[in-house]
Amino acid sequence: MAPKVLVTRILPPQTQAHLLEQDFDLFQWQQDCCIPRDVLLEKIKGVDALFCLLTEKIDNELLDAAGPQLRVIATMSVGYDHIDVNAVKSRNIALGYTPDVLTDATADLTVLLALGASRRIKESIRAAENGQWGKWAPTWLCGSQFTNKTLGIVGLGRIGEAVGERLKAFNVGRIIYSGRTEKPSAQAKLNAEFVSFGTLLQESDVIVVCCALTKDTENLFNYEAFSKMKKSVVFINSARGGIVHQDDLVRALDENLIGAVGLDVTTPEPLPPTHKLYTFPNCVILPHVGSATYETRENMAGMTLQNILAGLDNRSLPYSI
Ligand SMILES: O=C(O)C(=O)CO
Numbered sequence: 001m002a003p004k005v006l007v008t009r010i011l012p013p014q015t016q017a018h019l020l021e022q023d024f025d026l027f028q029w030q031q032d033c034c035i036p037r038d039v040l041l042e043k044i045k046g047v048d049a050l051f052c053l054l055t056e057k058i059d060n061e062l063l064d065a066a067g068p069q070l071r072v073i074a075t076m077s078v079g080y081d082h083i084d085v086n087a088v089k090s091r092n093i094a095l096g097y098t099p100d101v102l103t104d105a106t107a108d109l110t111v112l113l114a115l116g117a118s119r120r121i122k123e124s125i126r127a128a129e130n131g132q133w134g135k136w137a138p139t140w141l142c143g144s145q146f147t148n149k150t151l152g153i154v155g156l157g158r159i160g161e162a163v164g165e166r167l168k169a170f171n172v173g174r175i176i177y178s179g180r181t182e183k184p185s186a187q188a189k190l191n192a193e194f195v196s197f198g199t200l201l202q203e204s205d206v207i208v209v210c211c212a213l214t215k216d217t218e219n220l221f222n223y224e225a226f227s228k229m230k231k232s233v234v235f236i237n238s239a240r241g242g243i244v245h246q247d248d249l250v251r252a253l254d255e256n257l258i259g260a261v262g263l264d265v266t267t268p269e270p271l272p273p274t275h276k277l278y279t280f281p282n283c284v285i286l287p288h289v290g291s292a293t294y295e296t297r298e299n300m301a302g303m304t305l306q307n308i309l310a311g312l313d314n315r316s317l318p319y320s321i
């Protein structure tokens with residue numbers, strides 16, 4: 001009998017074609033929006049494999065609804081804060097994700113945000129489009145550059161290291177990082193120093209958040225943290241919205257405690273267009289597009305399908321959490 005497989009979205013074209021070639025009893029959510037929770041809870045009943053995205057919460061309620069035959073869950077994401085990993089593992093369900101493959105795309109976008117925020121891209125685009133572009137003027141729309149500045153990376157994992165490598169090319173003077181543990185190999189490559197979180201806040205000119213969202217990092221960037229930063233700091237988050245206490249970020253911007261902000265992630269997502277964060281000229285917000293290149297998304301989908309196929313075959317997953 002063909003295995004029952006639930007896929008929560010239409011996939012990039014090559015992987016979508018590959019999926020349809022499989023001998024699956026397939027239910028695939030066809031609309032270009034998240035599968036509603038009640039539909040997911042209904043459709044998960046009796047499935048052998050679940051192909052999900054970071055938009056689906058995988059918890060005991062869902063696993064109970066699925067039933068004991070569920071053998072593999074594969075998320076098309078590197079982050080897995082949407083998954084109750086202990087709940088999945090305690091039921092002996094194989095769990096897969098997509099590490100490495102989105103590192104370059106996400107690091108590229110993080111650099112884009114850092115440059116954009118520090119060079120006042122939002123105000124510049126608005127000025128050009130709104131007829132405020134007068135004659136060239138010596139100090140109009142000046143931002144700051146990275147030359148000789150201190151770059152602080154919170155979480156020197158794969159993406160943090162790739163961001164460091166890229167920003168090194170902008171002649172930063174010093175790279176410091178904080179995190180749970182020292183990362184000797186990345187540290188040596190970047191000639192970086194491991195410092196305490198407090199030191200990183202105080203000494204960085206540019207702070208990039210590249211860590212995972214966990215219980216330890218939830219709301220790590222609160223009012224107290226923003227208060228310790230340089231007033232000129234460029235603060236970038238391309239990791240997860242929940243790492244930042246967003247109301248405190250609004251307060252910090254209101255009180256001019258920080259220089260510029262670039263966000264690819266927020267709480268919630270999507271961030272409603274009426275949200276106060278959009279009103280700050282020095283806050284650039286993108287709609288969670290860090291990994292959004294054709295190549296990367298195809299690779300992520302392909303890896304997720306490989307995980308599903310391995311799990312259904314009772315093989316160990318090639319990209320296992
Ligand atoms: O894969 C992830 O975790 C993402 O955030 C996608 O960009």
